[in-house]
Amino acid sequence: MAPIPKRGTVAVTGAAGFLGGWVVRGLLDKGYRVRACVRNAEDLTRTGFLQAMPGFASGRLTLHSADLDQGGAFDEIFKGCHGVTHISHVTNYDDAAYVSRVCDHIIASVNGSGSVSRVVVTSSIAAIISEADIQEVARRPVFYEDRYPDEMSPKRTPERGQGYSIGKLIAERTFAEAAQLSGAWDAITCCPGDNVGPIQSAHQKDMGPWQHLIELMLKGELVQTGAYRPWMTVDVRDDAEAHIRLLESASVANGQRYIAWSTDARNVEDICADIDRLLPELRHDTPAVTDPFPDRIKAREAELRAIWAGADLRNDRIRAVTGMSFRPLDQSIRDCVEALLSVAKVEVKRRAP
Secondary structure, three states, X not given: OOOOOOOOEXXXXXXXXXXXXXXXXXXXXXXXXXXXXXXXXXXXXXXXXXXXXXXXXXOOEEXXXXXXXXXXXXXXXXXXXXXXXXXXXXXXXXXXXXXXHHHHHXXXXXXXXXXXXXXXXXXXXXXXXXXXXXXXXXXXXXXXXXXXXXXXXXXXXXXXOOHHHHHHHHHHHHXXXXXXXXXXXXXXXXXXXXXXXXXXXXXXXXXXXXXXXXXXXXXOOEEOOHHHXXXXXXXXXXXXXXXXXXXXXXXXXXXOEEEEOOOOEEOHHXXXXXXXXHOHHHOEOOOOEEOOOOHHHHOOHHHHHHHHHOOEEOOHHHHHHHOOOOOOHHHHHHHHHHHHHHOOXXXXXXXXX
């Protein structure tokens, strides 16, 4: 299918979220008309920042209440749209039937729109690298779009923490198959890394693990990342730009997936230390790391860190089809911290003068 027309109309699900809010802002900055889909458009604690955008005052941005769990909720919203960025999360990734049902709701509204030519579906690097057996990372250390987790592993179950990865792959495949069957639109998948960067609304400090973890660091709490995995990051603004450029690109095709990350990887304790390095004026009292894992995991720390250190992160494809470049992680950390302070009024645990 064709890319969406310049200054066309785009619907954004999950528009009040960390990533969704930046997609809305980026689309408006490029001249698009935006239909921002949220659970409750009247909840100003979550939508006030959207209403403060200049496009809302002019009518180029409109807000729409829509519940993913309700079939038909997007029917009227999608009519007349040229593109959809489907960013919103479902409430339970561990229920595969429920994940499929929500996908079907969105797909039915796209099919009924008579106008949508492209859907960008937000997946995750969890759909690329989340392994039930960490040794699979050692065996296949190149992290790029053709890599999938070992789906034949008997340990790959929701009970073992694999529900999110499973659910994201269900969504990827369901949308691609529906688009092929329709022949009227295409589905492109974006697989973001760990989103870091500035929030736009106070509620967003809790809407994603990474900015919330930085909030905890500022307050004096530093928790080790599961399996000692380093953060594999993308600035949330670059992630939003990737979604928009995939809507616009004439070089993508239905069913293709693209990783959005900078290829920067950094251990959580180093992220925390970076706050003082980047913003010494804060006098941040850098906490010691807390390792909550059982002894059998702690005993493997050196082994696990070595496996992750051997990972080879790639973003060749998204740069080729979009011409993107990615911000350095230092900038993302700095801007995240300053937004947490100024927007969410997070209190910093400081060293004595």
